[in-house]
Amino acid sequence: MPVPPSYDVIAIGNAIVDVMAPCRDALVAELGLERGGMALIDAERAREIYAAMGPAKEISGGSAANTLAGMAALGARCAFIGQVADDQLGEVFQHDIRAGGIAFDTPARVGDPPTGRCLILVTEDGERTMNTLLGxxxxxxPESIDETLIAGAGVLYLEGYMWDPEEPRAAMRRAIKAARAAGRKVAFTASESFIIDLHRGDFLELLEAGEIDILFVNEHELAALTGERAFEAGLAAAAAKVPLLVATRGAAGAVAVEGGERAEVAAEPVARVVDTTGAGDLFAAGFLTGHIRGEPLARALKIGAICAAEVIGHYGARPEANLSTLVAERLG
Structure with a gap:
């Protein structure tokens, strides 16, 4: 009989602190940035963008870490693996994630580069333009992966952004092997279309080999992964390769396909979109929490939509409201 997991989910992701500031559309253009996009930057470019930003707010981020923050707020047992440096932002990240009830024991790295940060410009309509120094x-x-810890989690959740650098990619491959050996599920979030463009072959190989049980994508990532421009064609192509597919469509809601079952949900109403940072991360938090608790697809999607709506109503990619109370009120 399988040993019950110590954690509901353990995630591997970027340990990053978000540095956020409101701005005019003109500033995004002046800096030569792609509005609404995400770019990887070096230290010099980070200094240039930071100097042009207005008063900023620092909030711990990182895609998978944001998802865990949402799951922990919903009562899930969570652990995180990620690398910070032995510096001030590293201490901020460690404090914030542990304060959220998430286990985090990866030792800080001494010396350069510094802890990662994402410089986020938020325009008046809530659109965010992200510039990430991975640090x-x-x-x-790979040596940071505790295989016993991985084996003790019901789900291993992997952040696609981490597939690009060589060392984290090797670490995630090791974690996948450990999870598979223990009979645990592996969930993967594609993160961004450009990551798929760089590593599409690897991702398709993982899917073909049956290494991924749950795949999270948005509609743009779905098109990049499958090569299908039409959403329904892409959905069919991807659903044939993975046991559970979850595809988000922003204001158009989301779809999940598991086996022969399909469910859809509309986006939750929001009084005012303040900042879309973390919408996909919190959607994944709500859906995955519902899924591990055995909720039907439609209900798990609804929980995801509720969590996403909460996070886009304020600055930052971590929930501010009591998600458990919010979900209980809206689900009825």
Whole structure:
């Protein structure tokens, strides 16, 4: 009989602190940034963008870490693996994630590069343009993976952004092997279309080999992964390769396909969209929490939509409201 997991989910992701500031559309253009996009930057470019930003707010982020923050707020037992540096932002990240009830024991890395940060420009309509200095995150070594810890989690959740740097990619491959050996599920979030463009072959190989049980994508990532421009064609192509597919469509809601079952949900109403940072991360948090609790697809999607709506109503990618109370009120 399988040993019950110590954690509901353990995630591997970027350990990043978000530095956020409101701005005019003109500033995004002046800096030569793609509005609404995400770019990887070096230290010099980070200094240039930071100097042009207005008063900023620092909030711990990182895609998978944001998802865990939402899951922990919903009562899930969570652990995180990610790399920070031995510096001030590293201390901020460690404090914030542990304060959220998430286990985090990866030792801080001494010396350069510094802890990762994402410089986020938020325009008046809530659209966010992200500029990420990965910093220490890209040096998460395979040796950081505790295989016993991985085996003790019901689901291993992997952040696609981490597939690009060589060391974290090797670390995630090791974690997948450990999870598979223990009979645990592996969930993967594609993160961004450009990551798929760079590593599409690897991702398709993982899917073909049956290494991924749950795949999270948005509609743009779905098109990049499958090569299908039409959403329904892409959905069919991807659903044939993975046991559970979850595809989000922003204001158009989301779809999940598991086996022969399909469910859809509309986006939750929001009084005012303040900042879309973390919408996909919190959707994944709500859906995955519902899924591990045995909720039907439609209900798990609804929980995801509720969580996503909460996070886009304020600055930052971590929930501010009591998600458990919010979900209980809206689900009825």
């Amino acid at each position: 220490a995150s890209q040096f998460l070594a």
